[in-house]
Amino acid sequence: MASLKALKLRIGSVKSTQKITKAMKMVAAAKLRRAQEAAQNGRPYAERLEAVMASLASRVGGVGASPLLAGTGKDQVQLLVVATSERGLAGAFNSNIVRAARRKAEELIAQGKTVKFYLVGKKGRVLKRFYPNAILADQEMGHIKTVSFEDARVVADDLVARFTRGEFDVAHLFFSKFVSALVQEPTGRQLIPVPLATDRAPKSGADAVVEYEPSEEDILADLLPRNIAVQIFRALQENAASEQGSRMNAMDNATRNAGDMINRLSIQYNRTRQAAITTELVEIISGAEAL
């Protein structure tokens, strides 16, 4: 049985761990609110842009369209853009994203495709262990406190440049979708060529009188790279919110576990102490009786 002193130390150490997890939970809750707000603020832009792109794409059509929309005509080299967080201690947040990406990678490899990775965020680096030769780039976002559109654009410009150089044919983006503070969904979606729900676009008859300046094709060519940046920006924002939500949960659980542990240890401590007192008493009484 553990000595009284050892138990006391143990309780002390669990207590300080609990203090830390509690503080982390509160910090995550505060950051979550801000990240959620930022994600919400970005919605109108993304929605508008998507609507405009869809209506443009439906009238410009497939012939002679930019490869960003139509693709390279091949799908041999597949790029997986994996957006993760910079810090751990957020429950299964990062491992969920990485797992989703790996599942997709295995699926593609089984189909005989070449898979490459583009990592955004430090915690995606575990993928290096599984696919040491497939890492195309590794963007660290550690210096960034809150994602700005500029940061997303740096990534997007790099991706578009690599695409133009023919480094890959299809790109998928992996991130964690923020559903609620309790639920985050690891999600993968196609990034390049830009998938457009053209059937959702308004019938061309309704706005056939719209004038374009410059031409529809030029506007679309201008919007396509921008759309990729917006997609990445949205993903990073959703990720930021999910990360905080996930951390909040993980730290809440940790705090509760620490509480349970303290209760158990206290009971053990009290019992041990009582046992020691009883033993001592028995010794004294039997000593007195012997006289």
Place this chain on the structure above:
Amino acid sequence: MLHFELVTPEKLIRSEEVHMVVVPGTEGDFGVLEGHAPFMSTIRDGALSIYRSAGAQPEIVPIQGGFAEVNAKGLTVLAEHAG
């Protein structure tokens, strides 16, 4: 009055009723008043001039990259940077 919205990826900056907005289009500036025909244009880096009422001093908002759309609901400017 013209319904005017200025949106960046980070947030919705303006949503208000104004008299006229002059937008720096790629192929030249254009002013949008109420009842403008449906129109779409990319924009160059420059400044929006927002006229709250006829003859008032314009409010200048610098913007970068994006496009402007005029439809029946009004004018929407999607810019990468504003203000």
